[in-house]
Amino acid sequence: MTRFNRLLTYFFSATALWTLFYFDFLPLPLDDDVKYYFLQVLPFWLLISFGCWCLWQLGMGVYSFGECEQDYRDLLLEIKMAKDDLRTKGISV
Amino acid sequence: MSDFSAPGSNLNKYSVILPTYNERRNLPVLVWLLEKVFRENQIDWEAIIVDDASPDGTLEVAKQLQRLYGEDKIVLKPRTGKLGLGTAYIHALNFVTGNFVIIMDADFSHHPKYLPKFIRMQQLYSLDIVTGTRYIPGGGVHGWDLKRKVISRGANLLAKIALWPGVSDVTGSFRLYKTNVLRTIISHTQSKGYVFQMEIIVRAKAMGYTVGEVPINFVDRVYGESKLGGDEIVQYAKGIWDLMRSV
Numbered sequence: 001m002t003r004f005n006r007l008l009t010y011f012f013s014a015t016a017l018w019t020l021f022y023f024d025f026l027p028l029p030l031d032d033d034v035k036y037y038f039l040q041v042l043p044f045w046l047l048i049s050f051g052c053w054c055l056w057q058l059g060m061g062v063y064s065f066g067e068c069e070q071d072y073r074d075l076l077l078e079i080k081m082a083k084d085d086l087r088t089k090g091i092s093v
Numbered sequence: 094m095s096d097f098s099a100p101g102s103n104l105n106k107y108s109v110i111l112p113t114y115n116e117r118r119n120l121p122v123l124v125w126l127l128e129k130v131f132r133e134n135q136i137d138w139e140a141i142i143v144d145d146a147s148p149d150g151t152l153e154v155a156k157q158l159q160r161l162y163g164e165d166k167i168v169l170k171p172r173t174g175k176l177g178l179g180t181a182y183i184h185a186l187n188f189v190t191g192n193f194v195i196i197m198d199a200d201f202s203h204h205p206k207y208l209p210k211f212i213r214m215q216q217l218y219s220l221d222i223v224t225g226t227r228y229i230p231g232g233g234v235h236g237w238d239l240k241r242k243v244i245s246r247g248a249n250l251l252a253k254i255a256l257w258p259g260v261s262d263v264t265g266s267f268r269l270y271k272t273n274v275l276r277t278i279i280s281h282t283q284s285k286g287y288v289f290q291m292e293i294i295v296r297a298k299a300m301g302y303t304v305g306e307v308p309i310n311f312v313d314r315v316y317g318e319s320k321l322g323g324d325e326i327v328q329y330a331k332g333i334w335d336l337m338r339s340v
Contacts, residue, residue: 061228075201086122
């Protein structure tokens with residue numbers, strides 16, 4: 001099963017479950033008006049939570065992105081060292 | 094096949110595949126760095142250089158390197174045109190004599206100094222694949238402004254959500270593979286270009302291979318600025334979409 005198929009399966013299973021609860025094919029131990037309110041709000045709540053999670057991941061990711069200034073400087077030195085050494089050995093750099 | 098032993102008695106051979114196009118300036122330095130790292134760690138190695146008819150004389154400098162380091166260490170398998178990365182790996186795999194393969198970029202963004210760490214991790218956990226990652230603590234990037242970092246994290250997040258890759262850096266291409274593992278995975282790949290690297294690692298996890306990660310520092314564009322265009326972003330998104338439906 002591909003990733004796409006799996007995602008679709010999860011989505012349709014969740015939707016089916018939601019529908020079963022909403023139309024009373026499966027019992028939910030809540031008062032009627034509470035139940036309908038909860039089920040109606042749930043998809044939006046999930047969507048917004050997902051959006052928040054994405055933003056958090058993005059923000060934290062950028063905030064904690066490692067810098068490596070020293071590696072850059074070391075690399076420049078190594079390149080120079082390498083070129084000097086290679087020239088003495090007849091490589092045209 | 095894990096030769097977990099003290100440094101200096103690693104009996105494996107590591108083949109570094111280097112596809113090149115116009116890398117005349119970088120190639121000698123890279124090979125110098127590779128030779129140094131492998132020699133200092135007493136590791137048996139070879140570099141397979143697949144040059145796609147570079148007009149800047151890359152092949153000529155590669156031949157000089159071959160004379161300096163030996164034909165057993167520098168293997169030249171050039172091609173007659175710019176045929177792309179994926180086919181370069183497939184071509185090189187025909188000539189690999191090591192039981193491990195290393196793939197990396199030739200522009201110093203991937204530094205050979207990390208190779209002993211890759212190798213140690215592979216031996217420690219008997220892994221099929223070890224990949225370098227910029228996104229976990231200990232890793233990082235030099236040369237990226239805020240916009241580039243946001244795009245990079247965003248792209249990786251998209252890949253994580255769409256593909257559940259099981260690795261922290263999907264687009265990274267600094268990796269160590271067991272040779273037979275890479276051969277098997279490549280025989281199943283379908284994409285070309287940019288997405289090819291992503292497909293390899295996603296397929297690898299999906300096929301149940303064990304993958305370890307080593308944090309790396311990635312120095313982008315030693316000469317000049319790193320540029321990322323809108324077109325590449327669109328291609329990337331399309332690549333993710335295609336991968337979602339094929340893996």
